[in-house]
Amino acid sequence: xxxxxxxxxxxxxxxxxxxxxxxxxxxxxxxxxxxxxxxxxxxxxxxxxxxxxxxxxxxxxxxxxxxxxxxxxxxxxxxxxxxxxxxxxxxxxxxxxxxxxxxxxxxxxxxxxxxxxxxxxxxxxxxxxxxxxxxxxxxxxxxxxxxxxxxxxxxxxxxxxxxxxxxxxxxxxxxxxxxxxxxxxxxxxxxxxxxxxxxxxxxxxxxxxxxxxxxxxxxxxxxxxxxxxxxxxxxxxxxxxxxxxxxxxxxxxxxxxxxxxxxxxxxxxxxxxxxxxxxxxxxxxxxxxxxxxxxxxxxxxxxxxxxxxxxxxxxxxxxxxxxxxxxxxxxxxxxxxxxxxxxxxxxxxxxxxxxxxxxxxxxxxxxxxxxxxxxxxxxxxxxxxxxxxxxxxxxxxxxxxxxxxxxxxxxxxxxxxxxxxxxxxxxxxxxxxxxxxxxxxxxxxxxxxxxxxxxxxxxxxxxxxxxxxxxxxxxxxxxxxxxxxxxxxxxxxxxxxxxxxxxxxxxxxxxxxxxxxxxxxxxxxxxxxxxxxxxxxxxxxxxxxxxxxxxxxxxxxxxxxxxxxxxxxxxxxxxxxxxxxxxxxxxxxxxxxxxxxxxxxxxxx
Ligand code: G6P
Numbered sequence: 001x002x003x004x005x006x007x008x009x010x011x012x013x014x015x016x017x018x019x020x021x022x023x024x025x026x027x028x029x030x031x032x033x034x035x036x037x038x039x040x041x042x043x044x045x046x047x048x049x050x051x052x053x054x055x056x057x058x059x060x061x062x063x064x065x066x067x068x069x070x071x072x073x074x075x076x077x078x079x080x081x082x083x084x085x086x087x088x089x090x091x092x093x094x095x096x097x098x099x100x101x102x103x104x105x106x107x108x109x110x111x112x113x114x115x116x117x118x119x120x121x122x123x124x125x126x127x128x129x130x131x132x133x134x135x136x137x138x139x140x141x142x143x144x145x146x147x148x149x150x151x152x153x154x155x156x157x158x159x160x161x162x163x164x165x166x167x168x169x170x171x172x173x174x175x176x177x178x179x180x181x182x183x184x185x186x187x188x189x190x191x192x193x194x195x196x197x198x199x200x201x202x203x204x205x206x207x208x209x210x211x212x213x214x215x216x217x218x219x220x221x222x223x224x225x226x227x228x229x230x231x232x233x234x235x236x237x238x239x240x241x242x243x244x245x246x247x248x249x250x251x252x253x254x255x256x257x258x259x260x261x262x263x264x265x266x267x268x269x270x271x272x273x274x275x276x277x278x279x280x281x282x283x284x285x286x287x288x289x290x291x292x293x294x295x296x297x298x299x300x301x302x303x304x305x306x307x308x309x310x311x312x313x314x315x316x317x318x319x320x321x322x323x324x325x326x327x328x329x330x331x332x333x334x335x336x337x338x339x340x341x342x343x344x345x346x347x348x349x350x351x352x353x354x355x356x357x358x359x360x361x362x363x364x365x366x367x368x369x370x371x372x373x374x375x376x377x378x379x380x381x382x383x384x385x386x387x388x389x390x391x392x393x394x395x396x397x398x399x400x401x402x403x404x405x406x407x408x409x410x411x412x413x414x415x416x417x418x419x420x421x422x423x424x425x426x427x428x429x430x431x432x433x434x435x436x437x438x439x440x441x442x443x444x445x446x447x448x449x450x451x452x453x454x455x456x457x458x459x460x461x462x463x464x465x466x467x468x469x470x471x472x473x474x475x476x477x478x479x480x481x482x483x484x485x486x487x488x489x490x491x492x493x494x495x496x497x498x499x500x501x502x503x504x505x506x507x508x509x510x511x512x513x514x515x516x517x518x519x520x521x522x523x524x525x526x527x528x529x530x531x532x533x534x535x536x537x538x539x540x541x542x543x544x545x546x547x548x549x550x551x552x553x554x555x556x557x558x559x560x561x562x563x564x565x566x567x568x569x570x571x572x573x574x575x576x577x578x579x580x581x582x583x584x585x586x587x588x589x590x591x592x593x594x595x596x597x598x599x600x601x602x603x604x605x
Contacts, residue, residue: 001599002099005194006069006158006168009185017070020194021051026393028599029072030080035087035095036065046085069158071097074599078122088126090133096159098125100175103153141212144169158188171210179203186213192235202235249592251394259438261399264388272413278383284365285418288338293320294354295342298397304474306408314415323354333361341368344400345601346375369407394593395600396485443562444575455583466493468516475570479577486585486595496529507538518569519547
């Protein structure tokens, strides 16, 4: 998704801006650009290709300067093109980059066109540049404060002006923006990761803040225009461009990192206690009578799995909602509900807005399961469990998902304990099983060669069906999502019992049917559903486990996971589905880590 970097310094900042863009690349983008203050003029370079291409362009022109901004764009309004790429200029005086969506852009466009501004792009962003220019009377900070009052929607912006060579102004509302404080130089970015290696002194701007960055000055006003001090934190942001090592893609690397990621996520768990989720967790868990889970994408499927765990182990009712639906729905709030957001990035706009909506409805007990300790989600929730997956670069989430599952299983156990539904023996058994997970996952990863053989057959297909039941239905959904995201094969998941109510009509010998089939309480029912598929000529690709008693025969291909893992089996059964998607995509030659049209961190609605 879109990324911002900006700087005001006394040295050439082009390398800092380009390095920042490279660190933000993994989030997904379709064009990029840089603008600098050069000899009293604005100059820019834009590209619809990769950042390395932009760099080559800049190397040729020798674009250099002390003050400037840069951007990676993920198209929302207007196709990916040079004209639509940021930075946008207004009258060769204002340069601006923007993340987010301006909802009243049409109205502003009409107004500014009437005032004589000529629009060169189809973007919503260009109206902000012209609006600031329109309101500019010699003080950029003042003009930006006036302009943001006219904007509705979500934005993070960085702006500079031809007439004020040592100043960059930023503002945010609904999209993240941070300031990097340096010595005699200051920076701005959408994510601290963009500034890794440049400064670790970070200020997280709050909703409605406007910041004035000069060489020796970093001045912030809040949404009332009142001067405010924000805490400077030391943040050891990782570089997004982690080493690939022996792997071909980040996704492959991240799949294979899962034993380590799960071990790190569970590192401090010696026994089950609510305090794992924060100091106030004990009191909150005691008080709540239900759970509302809010999330998007893969994180939503983690939430669906958690519903099965929490309801069956802790006996607490759970609702799981897609954040973008929940935020606009008339729902019945329960102030005694624990609101749980699940997010890899902690910056997903819909999930943040859903959290805010729940709070506005009077649901004040909030917890997040999140992979980024410094994210908005963690800052805004009362309680948090940080998964230690490490930086996830591949757009398709893998290790973030399985670590979320591990954290959510712990949540189910902690709630069960508080409600008196977990005895010591059960607790010890669960802890033992969790401790063994890294070894069990490694054994599943060793099945890769068998999965590659299946992937070669899948690569020729255009459709696939995924089946699961109970706890493994959300895992089937996650498997289908992985396959469609990176191989572009149309895939959908069904609870196997629902097959006869529609999808069976699609089953022919051309339709591979992936079945998640551990030996759980529904295995016999699932076997009947598999027979329904076979009777229609469908080819079954079954991920069974040590106890499933399913043997390969004509039209039934079986890969057996080495262990049966009971309640934690969803974590193990996710792994082969990730590998199947990865190797199918590889065989089809797609851009695995940056699938078309998708972004890693979706910071717009
Ligand atoms: C995007 C990513 C997905 C992710 C989803 C939610 O769609 O491509 O991998 O699951 O956003 O992101 P979050 O950071 O909130 O988990």
